[in-house]
Amino acid sequence: MRHLVPSAAAVAFLIAGCGAGDAAGSSAQAGGTLTVAVTSDPQCLDPQQAGSSDAITVNRQFVDSLTDHDPDTGKLGGWLATSWEADPKATSFTFHLREGATFSDGTPVDAQAVKDNFDGLVKLGAKAVQAATYLSGYRESVVVDPRTVRVEFAKPNAQFLEATSTTSLGLVAKSSLAQPAADRCANGVVGSGPFLLEQYTRNQQVVQRRRDGYAWSPARITNRGAAYLDRLVFKIVPEANVRVGLLESGQADAVLGVGPQDTDRVKRAGLVISARPNPGLVYGINVNRSRPLVADGAVPRAIQRAVDRRQVVDTILSPDYHPATSVLSAPTLGYVDLGGKLSADPAAATEILTTAGWVPGADGMRVRNGQRLSLVVRYYTPDSGLAQSSLELIQQQLKKIGVDVVLKPTPVAQAIQTFKDGDYDLIWGNASAADPDILRNYFTVQGLNAVRLTAGPLQDALYAQAGEGDPARRAQQVALAQQLLLDDGWAIPVYEPTTVVGLSAKVRGVRFDAASRLQFIDVQRAGKGGK
């Protein structure tokens, strides 16, 4: 919970609009255009198919979800559904929908629309990669009455309720469901969200327009009606320097992906940095235990103690980031603080290696039975520079205990194949998700199978939590899984992924949702609105 406090403070700060922005003119007003610089092209303007973090931010504005996860309290609240019930086995969920919500083509958001969406998502299959994991075991949706829908699963799906708050399960109109998947990506979809697509120029910008008459924002949003802004322009600016330059020169009002090297500079210029750790799997090194050098677990356990997470954060990142204290980041459901296990202790690491029979070799790296302790770590490119820098620093830290690490940059387009081939000892990565089921999706054979997890208490815990309808018992399984992942050396967490946003002092009301994506319905600009 440690991290929720500063993030709540940041949001409060933005709502109150104190500081430079307030002095400039308290006459925040409706209208105007907000320009947001994002790091990459969204590639797809269908929220149900969008994958990358920036794509989800762009798509978040088009659609609403059944439920809303409050980032401050961690509680699930109503959005398109006002209430819901789940059976204790987590196989059947009944949603009661609100009155009056419509898609932007005028059709109602009713039980049939919900059913059509879930049926359509299952049909999209691997094209809706996030949704496919959320809906695993989906059997059918039953329209009980126009305002009530029951979603049924063939096997327990404990994370489904949480998943209904995500952009990936945002609802689109029937007219969009009828379109081929590729057309939806290229032309956008008809949603019920506070903004509509006006224009999309690939690799340049996405322009969104306010939807007038919108009146069903989640309860935690102050603005009960349509968005204040007339337009929202997402400019695609891959270079971190240029994004910061746009913010400084006033050509952008908000920028995503402010690099740690630029945060001081942004603050000095009187601009606002807003940061929130992303829920999900933290950045770290995960260990492919099917490989001989790490199979017995001694080497990963040694690495666990040798990695100095504090040094990584202090050297490469900024104070907005935090060293990992578990495989899950603090805002994730079910997170437990295991920071005590993750303090750097090179002496203990050396001890583990020596006990396991690894002795210093000719070049300083350890050897056992004539085998040199050299591990291949893969990471995906293009990279903002943080993965490579972190790994270069960890490489130096591990060199001190006699573990050689070879960096292998791998194109992200080959990610699926890379996980399938398993041609690595270690893999760097993270995954955003509000629900701890991400652990099952990342580590077990039911998902990416990144570490070649074998049968045992850990696998049992990961499978059990997925089917556990009782929150308290589920939390126990999740806590056990986090502990075993660290103790047995499957995962070596390093730092918490963090969304760092730079904002002009004139802007207020930019909000993070629970997944640390931005929401713009509350945004107002101080002074004269338009551009």
Add this chain to the structure above:
Amino acid sequence: MVDLTAPALAPLRRFDLVLCGLWLAVVAGWAVLPGVFSRQDPLAGVAAERLQPPSLRHLLGTDHLGRDLFARVVHGAALSLQAALIAVGVALVVGSAVGLAAGSLGRWADALIMRVVDVMLAIPALLTALALITALGFGTVQVAVAVGIATAATFARVMRAEVLRVRAAPYIGAARCAGSRGWWIALRHVLPNTAGPVLVLAALEFGAAILFISTLSFLGLGAAPPAPEWGALVSGGRNFLNTAWWLTTLPSLTVAGIVLAANRIARELEHRRD
């Protein structure tokens, strides 16, 4: 415009030539004996000394992990120069062989080979190199071979022109009358007499090869980090343009200086030959 070929400027021309030569000799020294030029570790940094501007202790400053940038530039010379040599070597051998074959075989074989060469020339070399790296995989040697093959077409064309020129010479006719076989004439009589222009071209291409290889390593296709390839150094500093100008600027200037010097010397060789 000052006419640099004016006789009065000859000493000046000589001077800049000497300067270029000295500079390249120093860079070659970096490649062979990096330890003599920099005693600091190019791979292990001191976190406390991160992002320091150029100073006497760190001639070119330090990077975000506290590594001495001068040490990295010096140690990067071996990788980058080696790659350039391999690239030019591959281009020279492959290009010359193709050009020699085209010029010697003549007729339809010539037409066929040269059309393929035309196609190669029509595609930007960087694009060809990128495609080849996709097939060959990442790494310094792979990048070097890809650049070599991508630039071989230039050599093939120069070689073929030279072969056609030499083949018209009377001594070739004499050799043929003496009963020498075609391949023997090509290797023994034609090849040695075409070497001049092709070797000058190789010198010229050397500078271009360094630039090519730096470009590809800038794109992250070269040696795996933390190897200090020049292109990777320029690329690694990009995020710090706002805060640590030296990280990108100084390695870039180094590469620019080397390419200019190599070109200057190659041009001189070209003039001498003419």
